[in-house]
Amino acid sequence: MDEQGEVTRREFLKTATTATAVLVLPRLSEGASQPGVASSNSTVNYGIIGTGTEGCTLLRALTRISGAQCVATCDIYPPNQKKGIETAGSNPQLYEDYRRLLDRKDIDAVLIATPLHLHALMLLDTLSAGKHVFVEKSMFFKEEEEIPIRKAAAAHSKQVVQVGLQRRSDALYQCAIDMIRAGAVGKVMFVRAQWHRNSDWRRPVPDPKYERLINWRMYREYSGGLMAELASHQIDVANWAIGAEPISVVGTGGIDYWKDGRETCDNAQTIFEYPGGQKLVWSSILCNAHYDFNEQIMGDRGTIEITLGKGLFYTEHVAKVSQGATKESWWAGATVTELAKQQGLPIFPETVPPDEGFFARENRYAREWLMRHGYRTIPENDAWYEELTNFIASVRDSKPVACGLDQGIADARAVIYGNRAIDTGRKVFWPKTIG
Amino acid sequence: MRGWLQKGTASFWPGLLVGLSILAAPRGLQPAGRVGRDVLVPCARNVSNELKRYEASHTSMGTEFAVVAYGQDVRLLAETVEEVFQEIDRIDEQMSNYKPESELSLINREAASRAVRVEPSLFALIQKSLQYSEDTGGGFDITVGPLMKTWGFFRGEGRVPSPGELHAVLAHVGYQHVKLDPAIRTIHFDVPGIELDLGGIAKGYAVDRAVSILRENGVAAALVSSGMSSIYALGAPPDEEGWKIILRDPFDSTVPADVVYLKNFSMSTSGNYNKFFTLGGKTYSHIMDPHTGMPVENMLSTTVFVANATDSDALSKLYVLGPEGSRRYLATHPNIQALFYLPVGSKKQFKRVLLQSDSHNLPPDTLVKILR
Numbered sequence A: 001m002d003e004q005g006e007v008t009r010r011e012f013l014k015t016a017t018t019a020t021a022v023l024v025l026p027r028l029s030e031g032a033s034q035p036g037v038a039s040s041n042s043t044v045n046y047g048i049i050g051t052g053t054e055g056c057t058l059l060r061a062l063t064r065i066s067g068a069q070c071v072a073t074c075d076i077y078p079p080n081q082k083k084g085i086e087t088a089g090s091n092p093q094l095y096e097d098y099r100r101l102l103d104r105k106d107i108d109a110v111l112i113a114t115p116l117h118l119h120a121l122m123l124l125d126t127l128s129a130g131k132h133v134f135v136e137k138s139m140f141f142k143e144e145e146e147i148p149i150r151k152a153a154a155a156h157s158k159q160v161v162q163v164g165l166q167r168r169s170d171a172l173y174q175c176a177i178d179m180i181r182a183g184a185v186g187k188v189m190f191v192r193a194q195w196h197r198n199s200d201w202r203r204p205v206p207d208p209k210y211e212r213l214i215n216w217r218m219y220r221e222y223s224g225g226l227m228a229e230l231a232s233h234q235i236d237v238a239n240w241a242i243g244a245e246p247i248s249v250v251g252t253g254g255i256d257y258w259k260d261g262r263e264t265c266d267n268a269q270t271i272f273e274y275p276g277g278q279k280l281v282w283s284s285i286l287c288n289a290h291y292d293f294n295e296q297i298m299g300d301r302g303t304i305e306i307t308l309g310k311g312l313f314y315t316e317h318v319a320k321v322s323q324g325a326t327k328e329s330w331w332a333g334a335t336v337t338e339l340a341k342q343q344g345l346p347i348f349p350e351t352v353p354p355d356e357g358f359f360a361r362e363n364r365y366a367r368e369w370l371m372r373h374g375y376r377t378i379p380e381n382d383a384w385y386e387e388l389t390n391f392i393a394s395v396r397d398s399k400p401v402a403c404g405l406d407q408g409i410a411d412a413r414a415v416i417y418g419n420r421a422i423d424t425g426r427k428v429f430w431p432k433t434i435g
Numbered sequence B: 001m002r003g004w005l006q007k008g009t010a011s012f013w014p015g016l017l018v019g020l021s022i023l024a025a026p027r028g029l030q031p032a033g034r035v036g037r038d039v040l041v042p043c044a045r046n047v048s049n050e051l052k053r054y055e056a057s058h059t060s061m062g063t064e065f066a067v068v069a070y071g072q073d074v075r076l077l078a079e080t081v082e083e084v085f086q087e088i089d090r091i092d093e094q095m096s097n098y099k100p101e102s103e104l105s106l107i108n109r110e111a112a113s114r115a116v117r118v119e120p121s122l123f124a125l126i127q128k129s130l131q132y133s134e135d136t137g138g139g140f141d142i143t144v145g146p147l148m149k150t151w152g153f154f155r156g157e158g159r160v161p162s163p164g165e166l167h168a169v170l171a172h173v174g175y176q177h178v179k180l181d182p183a184i185r186t187i188h189f190d191v192p193g194i195e196l197d198l199g200g201i202a203k204g205y206a207v208d209r210a211v212s213i214l215r216e217n218g219v220a221a222a223l224v225s226s227g228m229s230s231i232y233a234l235g236a237p238p239d240e241e242g243w244k245i246i247l248r249d250p251f252d253s254t255v256p257a258d259v260v261y262l263k264n265f266s267m268s269t270s271g272n273y274n275k276f277f278t279l280g281g282k283t284y285s286h287i288m289d290p291h292t293g294m295p296v297e298n299m300l301s302t303t304v305f306v307a308n309a310t311d312s313d314a315l316s317k318l319y320v321l322g323p324e325g326s327r328r329y330l331a332t333h334p335n336i337q338a339l340f341y342l343p344v345g346s347k348k349q350f351k352r353v354l355l356q357s358d359s360h361n362l363p364p365d366t367l368v369k370i371l372r
Helices: A009-015 A053-062 A078-088 A098-103 A116-128 A143-155 A171-181 A208-214 A225-242 A358-372 A383-397 A405-424 B074-095 B103-110 B120-135 B145-150 B163-170 B202-216 B309-315 B318-332
Strands: A044-049 A068-074 A093-095 A109-112 A132-136 A161-164 A188-196 A248-254 A267-273 A279-285 A293-299 A302-307 A310-315 A320-323 A330-332 B020-022 B052-060 B063-071 B178-181 B186-189 B221-226 B230-234 B243-249 B252-263 B265-271 B276-279 B282-285 B301-306 B337-343 B350-356 B366-371
Touching: A044 A053, A044 A098, A044 A383, A053 A068, A053 A078, A053 A109, A053 A383, A068 A078, A068 A098, A078 A093, A093 A098, A098 A116, A109 A116, A109 A383, A116 A132, A116 A143, A132 A383, A143 A405, A161 A383, A161 A405, A171 A225, A171 A293, A171 A302, A171 A310, A171 A383, A188 A225, A225 A267, A225 A279, A225 A293, A225 A405, A248 A405, A267 A405, A330 B221, B052 B074, B063 B074, B063 B202, B074 B103, B074 B120, B074 B202, B120 B178, B120 B309, B145 B163, B202 B221, B202 B230, B202 B265, B202 B309, B230 B243, B230 B252, B230 B309, B252 B265, B265 B309, B265 B366, B301 B309, B301 B318, B318 B337, B318 B350, B337 B366
Parallel strands: A044 A068, A044 A109, A068 A093, A109 A132, A132 A161, A188 A279, A330 B243
Antiparallel strands: A188 A293, A248 A267, A267 A279, A293 A302, A302 A310, A320 B052, B020 B366, B052 B063, B063 B221, B178 B186, B221 B230, B230 B265, B243 B252, B252 B366, B265 B301, B276 B282, B301 B337, B337 B350
């Protein structure tokens, strides 16, 4: 595909094959209508395409946000259809063909939580239909989908495009990034991230005919596997912390443990390199969960480690060198224990009761230390709630999105090139024209 | 100048500026010459004549060790301080009662059933500890480990044991149960359940080892601090008579109580204010009276000034004896000063008592100047 040239709609559709025959064909009409920008006082009517696990997670958070109403759901799998309607709780109209949902003039915004291979298609159709769009990560599946998406977003610049990388809306990650920007860890040179599980990463299939529909993550026709579903979040964190997107990636992986007919890797390891020489080392395995999930952001002055719901800050012991004499003044007193510091200072320390023990008190000192350095924020809500509150506010009041087109594209590219590195066994460089 | 202190008796702080200074060395700094690597690789170092200050910290033994050193060669300072931290880690690996693989933990596991042969430096430190126990009538005691566990001060949050528990645990406390055979360097406990805890002396020992390494590498001005509690002042900073050290108020870590100038001398503090727990409005500190099995009361902190940090760390446990109980020790042991902060009523106030040895003649090139 010529990156400089026009990409016709038809060419695009040839690449964005929908092999799942049960899923509907894209609509071919091009008519770009005006976005349904709701006023501050009105309710944002939204529809959601895909009401599986992730779609319902979005719906549950949306039900708590005032000024937004689910008027339509779309899914092709009966149990998910039922789950979606129940979760929305607003008696939405059910569709099996997402194009009929897009036809509705009363819908302002659409959320897309379908298998990965459908994201780009549905995103383009939603923009064409004049709706604001929230698309789950990874934003797109194939390299050649990037330019049509960029063009469509530019052509519909008044419509909100938000990508569901919800760490961008997570107070813990925001605090960590604030700390990094304020120099708490010094120069970030290395990020280590992993997502380890001890399970086959499959969903239960009540009838074999639904295997590919339910376990679409196992099949390369629809899915980027572990890279797309898990790494995408952590690559986004690394991009955010480093403030750039990668320039190259090497990787390896395979189907080495769960030899159950799946086509996507059951383990993947990649090393991404950034323009300043920073590296992201990422791994995912499905045969050991001990190290579970975390991101370790390492700079020359400290480390921030984030696990689910918990952030720890470790300082590096860095020598201070100065010229000539200093007015020396040292403090003395009973031993100051540093166990909490060795175990990491919690970014969001738990509440310490007044009748506190000495470990709890150390935690309190840690919190005071963070506050003195201006690093502490209060976690308010879960990331999905924050992310969707942001989306609704963007739709209604033109608030900037927490995770927009550029972040989504950078993330999707890294997933695609990471998989390519694993598949080919070669170092993959980002194309010169982008990045 | 020393007349204001009555030898061996408690004397309330007169509120005056009090100096006990014996200053012999000329001001300024004369870094010692260095042999060894420099001689072998004469051009390897880019040495400027400017004095550099190098400050680094390191977490070990559950606290943070800090070193600041002056010299002309930053690389030499950096390498020396790195060696210091490695030595502190080595001591921690050997003497920690938190690490099951340490030599001390092995002694604790096996010395009740057999005589365990001990590495010389650890043996010497245990020997020294037992000597302190004898000299302080058991005020300092390295066998309080089981007591600390009963009170929840070992990997716990603190708890008050029942009288029955205390009675039972005191059967396993007492330095008299530790038997040493210096000829073959073995240790044996004469009752089961004895556990050694060097938490009251090992940090001071580590500071002394740090100072030895600094001296060996020609560092003439440095300060070593183990979590603020044990400090050794090597030489003096440039153009100063000694290292300025602020002793914190027992009620507020940000308020200075006294200011001390030290040179070639050590000070250590034991206090009730960092490791304690409160239950039902009552505060229990981690410093135990080995005789009663109860936390020491009516004492806020005790700071001891003595020539080396091993001694000052151990002797800061004069805290247990209090001013009255410390008098006998000071009558028979020279060149020690002990500064007690005692509670006054229920308010956040304290009174000072400064005692010193009957025989107090510090060597030249040493400075201990305590200013209020």
